[in-house]
Amino acid sequence: MKVSIIGGGIIGLSIARALLIKGYKNTILIEKEEAIAKHQSSRNSGVMHSGLYYKPGSLKAKLSRDGILKMKSYCTNHNINWEECGKIVVANEATQKNSLENLFEIGIKNNLENIEILNRKEINKKEPYVNALSGIYVPEESIVNYQKVATSFAEEIKAFGGKIYTKTLIKDYKYNKTRNNFTIFSEDGKSFESDLIISATGLYGDKVATNLGININKMQTIPFRGEYYFIKKEFQYLVKGLIYPVPNPKLPFLGVHFTKLINGEVEAGPNAVLALAREGYDWKTINLKELWESLSYPGLRKFIYKYPDVTAGEVLRSLIKPIFVNSLKKLIPDIRSEMLTKGDSGIRAQLMNFNGGLEQDFCIKKSGNIISILNAPSPAATSSIAIADYLIEFLDL
Ligand SMILES: Cc1cc2nc3c(=O)[nH]c(=O)nc-3n(C[C@H](O)[C@H](O)[C@H](O)COP(=O)(O)OP(=O)(O)OC[C@H]3O[C@@H](n4cnc5c(N)ncnc54)[C@H](O)[C@@H]3O)c2cc1C
Numbered sequence: 326m327k328v329s330i331i332g333g334g335i336i337g338l339s340i341a342r343a344l345l346i347k348g349y350k351n352t353i354l355i356e357k358e359e360a361i362a363k364h365q366s367s368r369n370s371g372v373m374h375s376g377l378y379y380k381p382g383s384l385k386a387k388l389s390r391d392g393i394l395k396m397k398s399y400c401t402n403h404n405i406n407w408e409e410c411g412k413i414v415v416a417n418e419a420t421q422k423n424s425l426e427n428l429f430e431i432g433i434k435n436n437l438e439n440i441e442i443l444n445r446k447e448i449n450k451k452e453p454y455v456n457a458l459s460g461i462y463v464p465e466e467s468i469v470n471y472q473k474v475a476t477s478f479a480e481e482i483k484a485f486g487g488k489i490y491t492k493t494l495i496k497d498y499k500y501n502k503t504r505n506n507f508t509i510f511s512e513d514g515k516s517f518e519s520d521l522i523i524s525a526t527g528l529y530g531d532k533v534a535t536n537l538g539i540n541i542n543k544m545q546t547i548p549f550r551g552e553y554y555f556i557k558k559e560f561q562y563l564v565k566g567l568i569y570p571v572p573n574p575k576l577p578f579l580g581v582h583f584t585k586l587i588n589g590e591v592e593a594g595p596n597a598v599l600a601l602a603r604e605g606y607d608w609k610t611i612n613l614k615e616l617w618e619s620l621s622y623p624g625l626r627k628f629i630y631k632y633p634d635v636t637a638g639e640v641l642r643s644l645i646k647p648i649f650v651n652s653l654k655k656l657i658p659d660i661r662s663e664m665l666t667k668g669d670s671g672i673r674a675q676l677m678n679f680n681g682g683l684e685q686d687f688c689i690k691k692s693g694n695i696i697s698i699l700n701a702p703s704p705a706a707t708s709s710i711a712i713a714d715y716l717i718e719f720l721d722l
Pocket residue numbers: 331332333334335336337355356357358361362363364365366367368369370371372373374493494495496525526527528529533551595670671672673674701702703704705706707708
């Protein structure tokens with residue numbers, strides 16, 4: 326069977342690797358950029374999430390639990406540096422007490438190991454500079470560089486006899502009635518015959534799925550940019566591990582947080598603003614067609630109408646550094662603007678429905694022998710190996 330995987334992010338790579346290991350030797354992976362993992366898979370917080378936030382029974386809950394264990398063991402077996410630094414989710418206002426307790430309950434239901442509620446004193450033993458009334462300690466949470474993981478997947482794909490085509494943007498496909506298979510076509514005139522097509526195209530997931538004839542029920546991928554600051558070296562002592570706020574339960578984003586990176590640096594962020602192009606990593610990068618598609622989408626308009634304060638607040642926080650710093654001060658009051666330098670950004674591919682609802686779970690669509698990984702935001706990097714295993718089971722391969 327010939328399998329074509331479109332998209333060379335960590336999900337496409339993980340699926341290609343798993344299929345090759347399973348014996349599907351005619352597996353190819355096609356990526357539009359000149360190299361793999363140029364988008365979400367290299368522009369993220371590098372956290373291995375253990376499943377604290379996700380609805381019990383959801384795919385995110387199942388595949389983050391399964392995924393974190395598989396990711397740790399993969400990294401250990403392939404000499405990829407990772408560290409179990411632990412995370413603290415901090416409540417610093419009395420009104421967050423219920424949300425914190427609910428989160429703890431979810432953690433217990435999702436079988437997280439050794440999570441604990443800590444008081445202020447216990448938190449400050451682990452993170453001396455944090456301002457907290459109480460918090461949840463999640464010892465399993467870890468850090469890694471997902472670009473290194475993606476590179477390792479790509480090396481394995483080649484070693485197992487798979488092929489990776491870069492600089493190849495897939496535009497179209499056709500069904501071959503006589504051979505009962507498909508041909509997919511790239512912008513530069515290449516064609517690939519395939520019995521099974523899997524799209525793992527992140528920020529273009531909705532468009533590629535629609536081009537491949539999958540009905541996505543008028544849903545749309547909305548690009549939410551997340552911007553980071555770095556903490557200057559001399560102030561990195563302020564953060565020992567991962568420090569997160571209690572998230573807003575209505576939004577799938579976790580709130581700006583402090584993240585120790587596996588290379589020793591410390592980041593603060595990410596926020597969440599609408600990107601002006603699907604791959605627009607700053608305010609200057611605008612794609613008018615894509616921006617119009619986002620702004621004219623009834624779902625996004627309803628979302629903005631429903632959360633005007635969140636939307637405006639995020640834009641201001643992005644444009645005005647002191648507002649960003651004020652959000653960080655809630656976690657670490659000693660943080661000051663001059664301690665931070667502008668960092669990088671990443672863009673989340675978040676599926677939204679026509680009514681403005683954000684799809685909270687991973688979403689996989691299937692139409693015959695065409696599959697689309699339609700929604701794979703965080704914690705999909707953590708879950709990438711588990712998502713590939715799940716897909717193989719789902720497809721009965
Ligand atoms: C700011 C931020 C922070 C995050 N933090 C974390 C975290 O700490 N932990 C965690 O687990 N997850 C995190 N995530 C989520 C995680 O990074 C993503 O879930 C994961 O990388 C998704 O991988 P992907 O392969 O689906 O997408 P991508 O990495 O975006 O890959 C999709 C690929 O498809 C290619 N493509 C698109 N269209 C075509 C086409 N037509 N033809 C050929 N190729 C095409 C693109 O070029 C791209 O390389 C974060 C994400 C962001 C943005």
